[in-house]
Amino acid sequence: MSVAVRNTSANTLTAGKLPKGAPWGLLIVSWLIFIGVFALLQASGTTTDFNVVGAFFFGTILFDILIVVISMVVEGGRKAKDRLVTSLVTTAFIITLLPLISLIYTVISRGVARFDSAYFNESMRNVIGAGGGAVHAIVGTLEVTAFAALISIPIGLLTSIYLVEYGRGRLARAITFFVDVMTGIPSIVAGLFAYSLFALFAGPSIRAGIVGSVALSVLMIPVVVRSSEEILKIVPNELREASYALGVPKWLTIVKIILPTSIAGLTTGVMLAISRVIGETAPLLITTGFTTSMNYDLFSDRMMTLPVFVYTQYANQGPDATPFLERAWTGALVLILIVMALNLLARLIGRLFSPKLR
Amino acid sequence: MTASAESPTKTATPPKAVIRIGDRVFSLATVLSGSLILVVLAATAVFLIVQSLPALTAKPGQIPNDAANFWVYVGPLVFGTVWAALLALIIATPLSIGIALFISHYAPRRISQLLGYIIDLLAAVPSVVFGLWGVLVLAKFIQPFYTTLVNTLGWIPLFQGPVSGTGKTILTAAIVLAVMILPIMTAVMREIFLQAPRLHEEAALALGATRWEMIQMAVLPFARSGMVSGIMLGLGRALGETLAIAIVLSPATVINVFLLTSQNPNTIAANIATQFPEAQGVALNTLIASGLVLFVITLLVNMAARFIVNRRKAFSGAN
Numbered sequence: 001m002s003v004a005v006r007n008t009s010a011n012t013l014t015a016g017k018l019p020k021g022a023p024w025g026l027l028i029v030s031w032l033i034f035i036g037v038f039a040l041l042q043a044s045g046t047t048t049d050f051n052v053v054g055a056f057f058f059g060t061i062l063f064d065i066l067i068v069v070i071s072m073v074v075e076g077g078r079k080a081k082d083r084l085v086t087s088l089v090t091t092a093f094i095i096t097l098l099p100l101i102s103l104i105y106t107v108i109s110r111g112v113a114r115f116d117s118a119y120f121n122e123s124m125r126n127v128i129g130a131g132g133g134a135v136h137a138i139v140g141t142l143e144v145t146a147f148a149a150l151i152s153i154p155i156g157l158l159t160s161i162y163l164v165e166y167g168r169g170r171l172a173r174a175i176t177f178f179v180d181v182m183t184g185i186p187s188i189v190a191g192l193f194a195y196s197l198f199a200l201f202a203g204p205s206i207r208a209g210i211v212g213s214v215a216l217s218v219l220m221i222p223v224v225v226r227s228s229e230e231i232l233k234i235v236p237n238e239l240r241e242a243s244y245a246l247g248v249p250k251w252l253t254i255v256k257i258i259l260p261t262s263i264a265g266l267t268t269g270v271m272l273a274i275s276r277v278i279g280e281t282a283p284l285l286i287t288t289g290f291t292t293s294m295n296y297d298l299f300s301d302r303m304m305t306l307p308v309f310v311y312t313q314y315a316n317q318g319p320d321a322t323p324f325l326e327r328a329w330t331g332a333l334v335l336i337l338i339v340m341a342l343n344l345l346a347r348l349i350g351r352l353f354s355p356k357l358r
Numbered sequence: 359m360t361a362s363a364e365s366p367t368k369t370a371t372p373p374k375a376v377i378r379i380g381d382r383v384f385s386l387a388t389v390l391s392g393s394l395i396l397v398v399l400a401a402t403a404v405f406l407i408v409q410s411l412p413a414l415t416a417k418p419g420q421i422p423n424d425a426a427n428f429w430v431y432v433g434p435l436v437f438g439t440v441w442a443a444l445l446a447l448i449i450a451t452p453l454s455i456g457i458a459l460f461i462s463h464y465a466p467r468r469i470s471q472l473l474g475y476i477i478d479l480l481a482a483v484p485s486v487v488f489g490l491w492g493v494l495v496l497a498k499f500i501q502p503f504y505t506t507l508v509n510t511l512g513w514i515p516l517f518q519g520p521v522s523g524t525g526k527t528i529l530t531a532a533i534v535l536a537v538m539i540l541p542i543m544t545a546v547m548r549e550i551f552l553q554a555p556r557l558h559e560e561a562a563l564a565l566g567a568t569r570w571e572m573i574q575m576a577v578l579p580f581a582r583s584g585m586v587s588g589i590m591l592g593l594g595r596a597l598g599e600t601l602a603i604a605i606v607l608s609p610a611t612v613i614n615v616f617l618l619t620s621q622n623p624n625t626i627a628a629n630i631a632t633q634f635p636e637a638q639g640v641a642l643n644t645l646i647a648s649g650l651v652l653f654v655i656t657l658l659v660n661m662a663a664r665f666i667v668n669r670r671k672a673f674s675g676a677n
Contacts, residue, residue: 186598
């Protein structure tokens with residue numbers, strides 16, 4: 001925005017304007033002021049530990065006030081209003097970063113305590129106080145999510161192929177609309193649906209991994225459909241026409257031309273969908289239940305999953321809460337690591353294997 | 359050449375398209391899986407209705423909490439759900455508009471995509487982790503502020519005491535919810551802001567408008583309905599969020615608007631999550647029926663949001 005002319009005192013173009021780096025300098029100065037204030041508070045013993053969040057929060061507020069006042073004096077009303085909005089917008093962004101930073105910092109710092117080999121080798125069977133691990137929950141999460149993916153990927157892919165390659169008219173429009181609506185189904189309602197479905201023929205006390213998989217796939221299918229649809233749409237029409245011109249049937253065109261072209265994007269979409277459902281807690285809490293023992297069988301008995309493990313460790317603390325909370329935080333750390341790994345891998349695949357058009 | 363000369367006489371009857379088995383099977387499979395989605399959605403509604411009938415027709419005394427009938431039971435929960443979601447929306451809306459504007463129009467072009475990823479990172483954090491963070495970090499951190507608020511502004515009904523000693527209030531829950539729905543709201547709004555016609559923006563700047571005036575004149579009017587739908591999608595998310603609320607809130611069976619006390623209205627989803635593992639008989643049916651109510655509420659909100667988006671797509675200047 002500001003004109004990039006050197007701010008010399010004789011230059012009429014930049015007269016009545018703040019120099020280019022002024023906002024940034026001011027922001028850093030006001031942060032430093034409040035870091036100083038809070039450091040003093042800590043040194044004097046008023047607060048027990050250094051309040052990083054407070055320092056940056058109040059520093060940013062101070063910056064907002066300073067920049068508007070200074071700009072009002074130097075640059076006048078219109079420009080000051082612009083500065084106000086700029087600083088407010090920046091503040092909104094910084095305020096949002098604070099919980100993210102705080103959350104990641106807490107999960108890592110409290111999660112490393114139990115990030116040991118026992119955590120990945122032991123279950124919670126016969127563990128009352130300290131010790132134990134989450135291997136049963138990790139195995140459960142992987143099994144339930146894998147089966148959910150097994151259900152959702154074919155259905156999701158075929159639906160997106162229908163929408164892009166075949167779908168015309170009312171059915172296609174209805175499917176598009178309801179897929180969008182389905183993205184907004186609360187996860188707990190998906191859990192209730194899967195539960196009521198299985199409770200019809202297995203009795204009201206049914207709890208099994210497969211029920212959780214069905215619940216997760218209700219949440220996963222719309223995500224897979226949306227992302228694959230976007231990817232299939234950008235496959236160039238020339239490829240289809242060239243294939244038809246050579247006399248290739250439509251289904252072979254799809255299988256041999258369109259899917260291989262878009263395979264990187266499809267994989268990315270599917271992995272992002274998996275990473276979205278792998279952290280779901282509510283549907284699993286009511287469909288797979290919870291247990292302290294290892295259970296490899298998806299089709300019978302309760303099965304522990306990692307998100308539910310984190311929840312139950314918090315919700316059913318023993319008389320000494322520390323080992324329970326430590327296990328919960330480590331579970332949270334493992335969960336975030338899995339989700340992040342899936343996310344990164346997905347984006348990496350999308351970048352490395354996408355067809356080079358130019 | 360000869361072939362083309364002969365062809366008019368040969369194709370007196372138009373050539374018949376060859377119908378291949380592969381084509382038939384494949385297109386049938388795609389149609390079936392597409393329809394399956396509609397079936398699943400319908401089945402969700404049907405199964406929930408079937409399972410909730412016993413609760414809807416239950417006699418007094420069968421429903422938990424000594425409620426006279428199902429509607430008395432679900433009333434406070436509906437209020438709590440809507441109230442918590444609205445509070446979260448009030449916090450998240452200005453923030454998400456700010457972030458979306460920051461990413462689309464303020465941040466340097468080179469890092470704006472990176473900033474978008476960072477906000478998306480928030481969406482990748484599982485809700486149970488948000489819950490843990492909310493109760494063990496945020497609630498403890500924010501409780502002293504609540505005490506100050508109640509002491510100084512306690513005469514305003516919203517901030518009426520007695521203050522919760524643990525910080526597990528509906529305001530804390532709403533803050534956690536707001537953080538959780540920010541990514542989706544920001545994503546929708548960012549897309550809309552980026553679609554604002556470039557020529558209008560440049561014209562405004564060329565006439566000497568400051569950046570804020572340009573946004574006011576060229577971007578916001580264009581993006582209004584997109585912002586509304588982003589807000590409604592956020593509302594849909596907030597209504598259905600379960601575990602974060604179940605962990606953060608200390609619930610009671612009340613209807614009140616006090617933000618900072620330890621007597622908070624519970625939400626439908628959190629109530630299901632906490633009561634379901636021990637529920638039996640009619641209590642179970644009651645929970646499923648409350649889930650049905652939640653399903654209907656979110657369905658209406660989402661359909662309204664999608665309706666606004668779709669209507670806009672057809673008549674926008676962007677295409």
